[in-house]
Structure formats: structure tokens, C-alpha cells
Amino acid sequence: MKTYRHNVVVHWGDTDPAKIVFYPNYFEWFDQSARLLWDSVGLDWDTLARRYGVTGLPIVEAKAKFIAPSRFRDEIVVESAITRWNEKTFEVTHTVLNAGKRAVEGYEIRVWTKKREDDPSRIQAAPIPPEIPKVFD
Amino acid sequence: MKTYRHNVVVHWGDTDPAKIVFYPNYFEWFDQSARLLWDSVGLDWDTLARRYGVTGLPIVEAKAKFIAPSRFRDEIVVESAITRWNEKTFEVTHTVLNAGKRAVEGYEIRVWTKKREDDPSRIQAAPIPPEIPKVFD
């Protein structure tokens, strides 16, 4: 299973008065890592649009468990892999490691979308082509 | 059940090239609304520290389902209430309404914490005093 390792340095502005990472930042890093995972297999969003008419992989659900705090200067790794493929959606699992230990665990569920035939200004969920999951094997 | 209604205007910088709110922002608004909910019952964090020795209500879990996108200029409301009290944790449920319709649903689980007696530089989960949940009835 293809796993992307997204290296993130925790900067001063990412932390709060409790001197730990302000938690919405983890979701920002999840989002970055999900895109970089697709890029890493040659399926960046422009390619998806051109080849499959995909209009983005919008998020429908995101969750995180915060196990241990990270602090200014910490160098963390977001490990991301697609752990589940449904008909029109898929689940990206993210694990944040800090000094080798699990700091945050989470996932995002994203949808494969296309323009609606009756109204191209709108999008709808569409079946994920069978060759796509194989690229991530 | 006490419910706090946090009014949020979606600004240009909150939205992304798809012209919808970049999703980590919703968690930032959840965090704001959770604090404002405690403030609204007279239990802001300074009061909690002074009266109960509480060292913050750190988050251990957060989740959101994204039902409909919000856009630049939308005026949304984050409705927040504590829907579950456990021994040392509680769950804040957040519902984002956009033009009266559910746009996002989510929750945060937060912990009641105190300084550790053996090492005051560290914190530990502590039992929530029984009078606290009643304040939110």
C-alpha cells in the first residue's frame, strides 16, 4: 500500500498560548498530505481532471484523535495512505509521528466527483474507475 | 440544554480556489464556539483555573461531516452544546447552519485537567465536579 510521508516543521505561529500545536493545523497538514499522496503516484488533480473529468476530491468527513501534543520546533511526519475504497468515496488514514511516537491519528473521507450532465455548474459523486485503487497498491 | 450560537462571517481568505471554505477553518470555528459556550455560562478558563485548578480543557478528539459547502460572504452560525458528560471528559456537539440549513455537523471531546501532584509541570485528566454539568442544563 502506497504511503506518503509528509514532513512538517512546527513553526511558532502554529502553536497557541498553551505552547502546543493549535489543533486545526493538523487538519491542514492532513489536507496537504492527502494531495501529496495523489501527486506521488502521478495522479495530481490536473491529471485527474484531464483524464477522468474529475472536478476535485472534496472532503465529506474528517476526524482526528490527539494522543500527544507537538511543540514549536518539533519535526513531525504525517504518514498518509488510502485504507479503504468505496464505490464513490475513499478513506485516507493519517498518522502523525513525533520523534517516532504516534501523536495524532485521523482520517479523511473524500468523494470522486464529476460535473453533472444536466447542469455542468454543479458536481455529483461518481463511481471510482477500477484502475485507480490499483495505483495505490 | 445551554446552546451557544456563534455567528461567523465567511471571509475571502477562509475560502480556497474551489471557492468554498477550506475545511480546517470549521475546526477553528468549533474551537472558538466551545470556548464561547463556557464563557456564556460564566465559566471562562481563568475562572476554571482559579476555582477548580483546571489547566485547560484540551481536545482529545474532533470530527466533522461536511454536508454542504459555504462560500465567501456567507453568514453562518455554529450552534454548540455539551451533549455528553463522562467522568473526566465531555463532548461538545457543533452544528453549522448556513441560511438555516445544516452545512456541517461535528463534535469535540475535551478533557478536564489538573496539574499532577508529583510533577506540577505536567497535567492529568481529573474527575469533573458534579456541579459543572448542571450549569449547562
Next chain:
Amino acid sequence: MKTYRHNVVVHWGDTDPAKIVFYPNYFEWFDQSARLLWDSVGLDWDTLARRYGVTGLPIVEAKAKFIAPSRFRDEIVVESAITRWNEKTFEVTHTVLNAGKRAVEGYEIRVWTKKREDDPSRIQAAPIPPEIPKVFD
């Protein structure tokens, strides 16, 4: 001279480990207030596009002087006015007041832009119509 007063509550996530506002946030609030100023005179960006073919008022310069820090829970006001009109640019002056005292002073210079006739995918600076400054008198 039309002045817009943008009320901003400083949230926990806006502040850093020094317990003061992380300074890039002030520029985010400047940007919000500049747009709200245009909205307040009935010239929101959609109207500018429709009526004048304007493709946005992109920023070319921004500056701030930080006089006094603001902290979690502070309720500040960003007062914004257009203090100078040039042929194709204008200057928005922003003053942040905290408890009535000047906390930050700054400005943004923005450009009036149109699509280029030879290449509509690109934009160019264009003369500001003479009736525009009068709206802000």
C-alpha cells in the same frame, strides 16, 4: 471620508506562545476590513466586476506598525478608510484600536484591474473611474 469599523474578537487560536496576537493575523483582518469597506458603499466585488469589468483589487503593498499587543478575548476594532487615490491604485489606511488605544497602524495599496484586451486570461492595471473616489467622500 467613509470609514468602516470592523469589529474583531481575538480568539485563542489567533494568539501565540507569547500570549499575544500572531502578527500575520492583523493583515488578514486588514484584508477583511478593506473588502467590507467597499461593500459598505454598495461596491462589492461582484458589482465592480459587472459594472466596470474590474477583476479584483489585488494588493501590491502592505505595511503595519505594531504599537501594542492584543491578547485572547480582546475586542478590537479595525478602522479602515481610503486615504489616497492615484491614477490606477489607492491606499487603504487601517488603524486597530484596542480598548480605544491605537494598537496597530498600517495600510494596503491595491490596484484597479481589468482583463487585458490582447489576452483576457491576464489582468492589467487600469485607470480608476472618476466617480469612484467620490463614493467614499
Next chain:
Amino acid sequence: MKTYRHNVVVHWGDTDPAKIVFYPNYFEWFDQSARLLWDSVGLDWDTLARRYGVTGLPIVEAKAKFIAPSRFRDEIVVESAITRWNEKTFEVTHTVLNAGKRAVEGYEIRVWTKKREDDPSRIQAAPIPPEIPKVFD
């Protein structure tokens, strides 16, 4: 003159509906690069506190000129150097290069601070020791 080169990848969430970097992010990258510059000469903030009693290098002024936009996926470099030393302040000049071309130019003025002797809860500007500028030669 010591120059720090801070490599930044422009992520989706850094850009706005105009598909360019939302400008306050540049100041966030300036702030990161200023700190990394001090780290790179062995004078991180903890060392400054321990060795000189310095309580941070708070910002008093920041400015940027936006020459060319940057977009999602661009890999930019923030080049930072201290270009001026005053008695109690110094100026960090930042140049953002995108594909080798100047995209943004700016500076930050920061203050050397110590705790006030009459009230250690407050800080005051203090003279920069003469050996400090030499470290950046």
C-alpha cells in the same frame, strides 16, 4: 552577510479564490524565516533567553511589496538576512523568489527585549550586545 534560504511549498489552503497565495501567508513565512535565520547561526530563542536574558524579538514593523503572484504547487524560497542593526532594533530583509524571479520583497523590524527590572512581568527594549551583529557577518 548570513542569508537563510527558507524553502516553502505553496499548498492548496494557502491560496484563495483568485488561485493565488492569500497575502497574509507571506508574513507567516517571513516570521518563520526570521526565526530560522537566528537558529542557523546557533542563536535560537532559548539560547538568547539563557545567555542574554532576552525575552523574545517582538516585531514592531512589517512591510511587503507584492510583485508577482504565487500559485498552488509553486516551490518558493524566502531569502532572509539582517540588513541593518540599530541600537535596540534590527531589520530583517526578506525576498521571495519563485522560479528564480522576485515575487515579494519585504522586511520586518524586531526589537531586542529584556524583562523590566522594576516589573519583571513587563518587557522593555534593550541595547543589542556588540558581538551579536558580528555573528551574522
